[in-house]
Every structure is written in structure tokens, then in C-alpha cells.
Amino acid sequence: MNASSKRIVLAKVGLDGHDRGIKVVARALRDAGFEVIYPGLWLSPEAVVRVVAEEDADWLGISILSGAHLILVPKVLDLLRQQGLSHVRVVVGGTIPEEDVPALLACGVEKVFGPGSPLSDIVGYFRGSQPVPQT
Amino acid sequence: MAPATETFLRDEKDLSSIWDAYERGDRRALARLLTWAENPQYRPMLYQRLRSRTQQPGSFVLAITGSPGAGKSTLIGKLLPGIRQRGHTVAVLACDPRSPVSGGALLGDRIRMPVMVEDQGVYIRSLAAPPGRQGIAENLDIRLALLERFGFDWIIVETIGVGQADVAIGDLVDCVTLLIPPESGDEIQWEKAGLLEVADLVVVSKGDLPGAGRTAAQLQQTLNLPGFPAKPILVVSAAKGTGLSDLVQQLETSPRRRQQEESQARRLLLLAQEILAQRFRERRELVAQLMEMARQQGWDDWQAASQLARGLMANHAADSP
Numbered sequence: 001m002n003a004s005s006k007r008i009v010l011a012k013v014g015l016d017g018h019d020r021g022i023k024v025v026a027r028a029l030r031d032a033g034f035e036v037i038y039p040g041l042w043l044s045p046e047a048v049v050r051v052v053a054e055e056d057a058d059w060l061g062i063s064i065l066s067g068a069h070l071i072l073v074p075k076v077l078d079l080l081r082q083q084g085l086s087h088v089r090v091v092v093g094g095t096i097p098e099e100d101v102p103a104l105l106a107c108g109v110e111k112v113f114g115p116g117s118p119l120s121d122i123v124g125y126f127r128g129s130q131p132v133p134q135t
Numbered sequence: 136m137a138p139a140t141e142t143f144l145r146d147e148k149d150l151s152s153i154w155d156a157y158e159r160g161d162r163r164a165l166a167r168l169l170t171w172a173e174n175p176q177y178r179p180m181l182y183q184r185l186r187s188r189t190q191q192p193g194s195f196v197l198a199i200t201g202s203p204g205a206g207k208s209t210l211i212g213k214l215l216p217g218i219r220q221r222g223h224t225v226a227v228l229a230c231d232p233r234s235p236v237s238g239g240a241l242l243g244d245r246i247r248m249p250v251m252v253e254d255q256g257v258y259i260r261s262l263a264a265p266p267g268r269q270g271i272a273e274n275l276d277i278r279l280a281l282l283e284r285f286g287f288d289w290i291i292v293e294t295i296g297v298g299q300a301d302v303a304i305g306d307l308v309d310c311v312t313l314l315i316p317p318e319s320g321d322e323i324q325w326e327k328a329g330l331l332e333v334a335d336l337v338v339v340s341k342g343d344l345p346g347a348g349r350t351a352a353q354l355q356q357t358l359n360l361p362g363f364p365a366k367p368i369l370v371v372s373a374a375k376g377t378g379l380s381d382l383v384q385q386l387e388t389s390p391r392r393r394q395q396e397e398s399q400a401r402r403l404l405l406l407a408q409e410i411l412a413q414r415f416r417e418r419r420e421l422v423a424q425l426m427e428m429a430r431q432q433g434w435d436d437w438q439a440a441s442q443l444a445r446g447l448m449a450n451h452a453a454d455s456p
Contacts, residue, residue: 006239007170030239037261040246047252051245054259056166084163 008126009037009057011048013076016066017041025061025093028119029126045072049079052088059126064094074107081108091125093117150180157285162258165285169260172277175413185280194226194283196290196393197386198304200330201314203296206340209373210314211291212248215257217383223288224256228279230272232295233263244293258287264295269303271295273409276307276402297330305333306401309391312336312382315354317346325357334366335389338382342372414447421446 010026012019019041026036039051052060060080062073073092080088092104093113101112113122150171156164171177199207211227218225229244242261250257262272271294272278282290294304305311313334325331337358339351351370358366367385371378392398415422425446429439 026241030234030241031237033234033237033239035233035240035242035261035263037242038246040243044252050250050252053163054166055261056163056170 006033007035007037007055007057008059008061009039009048009052009055010061010063011039011043011051012041012063013043013045013048013072014064014066014068015042016064016068018065019063021065021093022061022063025063025119025122028123032123032127034126045075045079048076049083049085052080053083053085057088060088060090062090062092062094064092064096067095069094069096070100070103073104073109077108093122150177154184157281160285162255165258165281166260168281169278172274172281175417178274178277181277181281185277185284194279194287194290195310195386195389195391196279196283196292196308197389198292198294198308198311199314200294200297200301200304200311200334201340202298202316202319205296205314205316205319206373207293207296207314208244208247210338210340210371211244211293213373213376213379214291214383215248215250217379218289219254219256221383221387224286225289225291226258226260226282226285226287227291227293228260228262228272228275228282229293230262230264230295233265235266258282269297269301271304271307276406279307302330302333303405305392306398306405307393309393310335310386310389311392312338312386314338314340315350316340317342317344317350319350320353322353322357325354331358335392336382336385337366337368338378339368339370340373342370342378343375347372410451411444411447414451415443418447418450421450 008029010022010029012022022038026038029036037051037055037057039048043051048060048062051057060076062076064072069092073090077090080086080090089110090108091111091113092109096104096112096114098114101114104112111125153164153167157168168181172181199211201207208229211229215225215227227248229242229248231240231242231244233240240263242263245259245261248259250259262278264272271292275292279290279292292304292308294301311334313330313336315337317339331337337354339347339354341347347370351368354368358368369378369382369385371382373379422443425439425443428434429442434442
């Protein structure tokens with residue numbers, strides 16, 4: 001089993017103190033057998049990318065409830081690309097209006113989980129897209 | 136650090152090129168090797184490569200241990216700026232527990248270790264430590280060796296919240312610092328054998344809370360009995376920032392325990408146990424055969440366990456050059 005196929009960084013980016021949702025998602029993923037790294041609130045895009053690099057994460061889950069997703073998310077994705085980390089798969093959760101989803105997907109986000117997304121969908125997504133184990 | 140191709144880590148399945156990048160000081164390659172240290176497929180090769188020595192002086196490896204909520208992560212977060220100000224680079228391996236139920240983990244230590252985003256002199260990595268492993272992640276020795284070779288002056292290992300008997304960390308590091316929060320025991324508690332014995336340094340955390348002084352005084356009285364080696368006891372408050380520079384100073388002059396022969400031997404014992412445990416997990420058919428034989432032969436548990444150890448070792452020997 002390749003241990004690296006189980007590491008997920010869940011991050012809050014920008015001025016957004018609402019962390020109830022991300023903690024619920026973190027718990028569900030922990031209980032589904034993933035290693036979840038939660039670096040806390042109010043991180044800059046640069047700080048998030050630094051965490052992803054240091055932790056050798058396979059996924060980055062960004063939670064945003066501040067409305068700044070169209071500014072912050074593309075910035076994170078640009079930084080990932082600049083630092084040679086474009087293999088990291090990015091998903092976004094939070095209060096994302098339907099009409100903003102295409103823009104996020106277009107900039108490289110793999111999946112958006114808006115309000116009301118069942119936990120089983122989120123866990124199922126991470127299970128389903130798990131890279132094929134090496135060896 | 137020159138950004139290599141975008142797909143560097145995605146496409147690179149091959150140890151040599153990751154290793155070369157790591158030797159050039161690429162932090163992404165370091166991160167990947169720290170992940171691969173968990174993978175039995177890569178571990179023998181990593182040990183082999185780590186054998187060749189580098190010129191640089193070794194790291195000072197410090198363990199911070201103590202009960203859950205004692206303030207380990209917070210203290211490390213507060214120590215980092217002081218260590219950096221003295222011109223040292225520092226890596227942190229922060230262990231949190233892995234679930235015995237799901238195998239998952241929530242790794243949240245680094246919340247308490249804010250770092251200047253552009254500071255390349257700090258590296259923090261979160262690790263999941265399985266249950267029953269005395270509070271440390273598996274393959275910690277190889278991860279420490281990787282960080283040491285990368286050139287960090289200091290390496291800090293944060294154990295998971297531990298109890299009285301989680302002493303294995305003592306053989307992997309130069310100095311064990313034990314955190315004890317105020318009001319967490321009385322004189323008799325400090326007489327007991329275990330973790331307190333392997334601690335080189337005892338720190339009463341949350342020094343701003345009432346009772347901290349009393350706890351420190353009790354520890355002082357009980358641990359530093361006449362005729363026994365003296366153990367420094369410090370009071371630190373991360374909230375108020377007091378006692379931190381005393382602690383860093385104390386640590387800088389700490390003796391280095393890893394060089395002791397006895398520690399080296401016990402480190403190998405840990406590794407040997409890991410090899411057997413891994414065989415046990417991988418060769419279920421061998422274990423099933425042995426269980427069947429034990430039933431047929433009417434072995435007692437001691438005999439059966441001896442045969443199991445023998446069988447696993449023979450199996451390992453057959454695969455190893």
C-alpha cells in the first residue's frame with residue numbers, strides 16, 4: 001500500500017473563521033481511513049501551498065465561506081503549478097453559488113461541494129478517486 | 136530552489152531521481168522521501184543510501200513528550216522563532232494518533248506552529264502514529280536520518296500524548312524533554328518509574344497558571360534527591376513567553392544521547408521488531424500454518440511464539456541478501 005495515497009490537507013484560506021464545516025468533513029474523512037492534515041484558520045494561499053508541499057499531500061480541500069473563492073482559489077492553483085505541485089488534486093467546499101462552479105472547475109478545481117453536500121458524497125469522491133496503489 | 140517540471144512528483148516513481156533532487160536540497164523531494172519511508176518497498180534502499188556519510192555535523196535531535204494537552208505543539212511553535220534567531224535551521228516531526236478503528240488520523244499539530252511563509256529554514260511534517268507504538272510514528276529512525284542528512288541543525292520530534300511508559304523515543308533522540316502541566320500529580324507520582332526516568336529535562340508547562348510553581352517545587356524535591364544525577368526542571372509559559380530562552384539555552388548545551396552504544400543497540404532492536412511485525416502482517420499464510428501446527432502439536436503459548444519468531448525470521452532471511 002502506498003501511504004501517500006491517503007493524505008489530504010484540508011485548509012481554510014483567507015479571512016474566514018467559519019470552521020464548523022471543515023471540521024465535520026475532516027472527521028468523516030478520518031473515520032474513512034484518510035490522514036487529514038488540518039493547519040487551522042486564516043491561512044494565506046502561500047501558506048496553504050507550503051503546507052501541501054511539506055506534507056506531500058495528494059489532495060487539497062479548500063473550504064471557503066467568505067465569498068472570496070473566485071479570488072483565492074485560482075491563486076492557490078497558480079502557486080501549486082508554479083511550485084511543481086500540479087499533481088495535487090484540489091477540491092473546494094463551502095458556500096459556493098452554482099453559477100461560480102464552472103469558473104472554479106475551469107481554473108483546475110476537480111470538484112466543488114456546495115451547501116448540503118452529503119458527507120457520503122464527499123467520502124465517496126475521495127475513495128473513488130484514490131490513486132491505484134503502487135506495488 | 137529551482138522549480139523543476141510541473142509533473143516532477145507525479146511522474147517520478149523512481150527512487151534515484153527523487154534521491155538526486157533530495158541531495159540537491161529540493162524540499163519536495165524531501166517530503167516525498169519522508170512519505171516513502173513508510174513504504175516497505177523503498178525502505179531497504181533508503182537505509183542503503185543513507186549509509187554514505189556526509190561531511191556536515193549531525194543534527195541535534197530533540198523529543199518533546201508529555202500527556203495529551205500538556206502543551207507540546209504550542210511549546211514547539213514558541214521555540215521555533217528562538218531557534219531561528221540563533222541562526223539554526225529546524226525540522227519538526229509532529230506525531231498525532233492514528234485511529235485503531237479506521238486507520239485514519241487527524242493531524243492538527245501544526246495549527247500551533249505558525250511559520251513565516253517564506254522561511255525555508257523551517258520544515259514541519261505531520262505524522263500518524265499507530266496505537267501500541269509508544270507514541271511515535273513507525274520508521275521514525277529513517278525519517279530522522281533523512282532530515283539530518285538534508286542538513287537541519289535541529290530536529291524536533293513531537294510524540295503523541297503519552298502516558299508513563301512510552302519510553303522508546305529515548306533511544307532515537309539526543310535529548311528528551313518531558314512536559315508536565317501544573318496540578319497533574321503529587322510527590323508520589325514523581326517517584327514512579329517510567330517516562331520521568333528517560334527525560335533529560337523536565338518542563339512544567341502553562342507556567343502562568345496557578346499551581347505551576349508548586350508542581351515545579353515538588354518535581355525539584357522528588358527528582359533531584361541527593362546522590363542521584365540532577366535533572367534540570369524549568370517552568371515555561373507559552374502564553375506569556377516566559378522561560379523560553381532559558382529552555383533553548385539549556386537545550387543547546389544538552390549532552391547528545393544518540394551516540395551512546397546502548398541507545399544504538401536498542402534502536403536496532405526497534406527496527407528488528409518492525410521487521411518481524413511487517414513479516415507477520417504480510418505473510419498471513421505462514422502465520423496460519425504455524426497456528427495450525429500449534430494446535431496439532433499441542434504447543435503452549437511460549438513454544439508457539441518461539442516457533443512464530445523462528446518462522447518469521449527464516450522467512451525474512453530467505454528474502455534478504
